[in-house]
Amino acid sequence: MGKSRKPQRTWAYSPDKDPRTKISDALKVEIERKANHLIETSLKAKYVETPPKDPKFNYVIGLSTKWHSRYFYLVATYACPMPNAISPTFEVNFARLEHTATGRFNLAYMRHTGKWHELFTGQTLEECLASIRDDPWFQP
Numbered sequence: 001m002g003k004s005r006k007p008q009r010t011w012a013y014s015p016d017k018d019p020r021t022k023i024s025d026a027l028k029v030e031i032e033r034k035a036n037h038l039i040e041t042s043l044k045a046k047y048v049e050t051p052p053k054d055p056k057f058n059y060v061i062g063l064s065t066k067w068h069s070r071y072f073y074l075v076a077t078y079a080c081p082m083p084n085a086i087s088p089t090f091e092v093n094f095a096r097l098e099h100t101a102t103g104r105f106n107l108a109y110m111r112h113t114g115k116w117h118e119l120f121t122g123q124t125l126e127e128c129l130a131s132i133r134d135d136p137w138f139q140p
Contacts (some may be wrong), residue, residue: 023070023099031097031125032065038129039063039074047076047140052053056083060140061089072097074132076140094140095132096123109137 049059062077068075074095080088096116098106105121107128119137120128 022034027073027099028067032067034125034129035065035072039065042133043074051079051081055079057081058090063140065079070099072099074138074140090140095138097128107131107138 017018028140036132043063047060048062051061052059058078058080060076064075066073066075073093076092078090078092078095080086080090082127092110094110096108096110098108098118100106100122102122104122106118107123108116108118111117119135120131123131
């Protein structure tokens with residue numbers, strides 16, 4: 001038998017988190033307030049459906065928001081009406097705002113591949129919310 005070799009170790013640069021991207025609690029509250037206002041005044045009427053009489057497919061029953069680190073997500077909750085469904089509902093993140101070091105945001109949508117695709121960089125919060133409202137890439 002041959003002698004087994006240990007896997008080679010390699011070094012890679014791993015930078016610490018950039019402290020400039022830390023988002024203040026006040027800004028988090030403002031972003032949540034404005035995004036929830038957008039959901040209530042525009043997105044719910046567009047995307048949230050009443051349950052169909054004879055449902056055959058999943059449909060959106062709610063929209064919400066959530067934070068994870070410096071990322072802010074808009075989330076769609078889907079109902080699974082089929083009797084063999086694993087769960088009665090599931091959630092899908094459909095838009096992501098990333099707070100940047102410059103105090104602006106990068107805006108991305110979730111592709112069908114399950115990967116985020118950044119469409120806009122360096123935008124203000126208002127520009128991001130307008131894109132989410134008007135651009136077809138950001139629909140649940």
